[in-house]
Amino acid sequence: MILADQVATEAAGFLLGGRLQVGDIIALSGDLGAGKTCFARGVLRGLGFAGEVPSPTFPIMISYDRPDLRVPVHHIDLYRLDAPNEVDALALDDALHDGAIMIEWPEILGDRLWQRSLQIKLNRTSDDARRLTAQVPPSWKDRWPFP
Secondary structure: EOOOOHHHHHHHHHHHHHHOOOOOEEEOOOOOOOOOOHHHHHHHHOOOOOOOOOOOOOOOOOEOOOOOOOOOOEEEEEEOOOHHHHHHHHHHHHHOOOEEEEEEOOHHHHOOOOOOOEEEEEEEEEOOOOOOOOOHHHHOOOOOOOO
């Protein structure tokens, strides 16, 4: 799917956010500036969050909780990590018991990325446009909002 600009990228995330459930994992891949955080902002908006959504590059994880949104979400950016085992300190499996997680730069996890992850890749195609491709796991089959 082609997303014409940042507005369209955030709108696609918004649609997905409306379908997010506890235990879901969204893995967002793409080069720097591909729109991962913009898409994540849309997901959070789709869950009801109206505040600022900064990139979690420096804090590594930013958590968003009720009552600001209907499903708690942990927004994680692994860009600054060097090895998959550094993720263990984030206790992500525990976070999935009562919320969902969005991971930017999931490639850092290698084969440790959960098989049930919804994997979304964003690539720049022109000035502001992005191409969204996805690997949709069975748990998302009836919830995937795009043709």
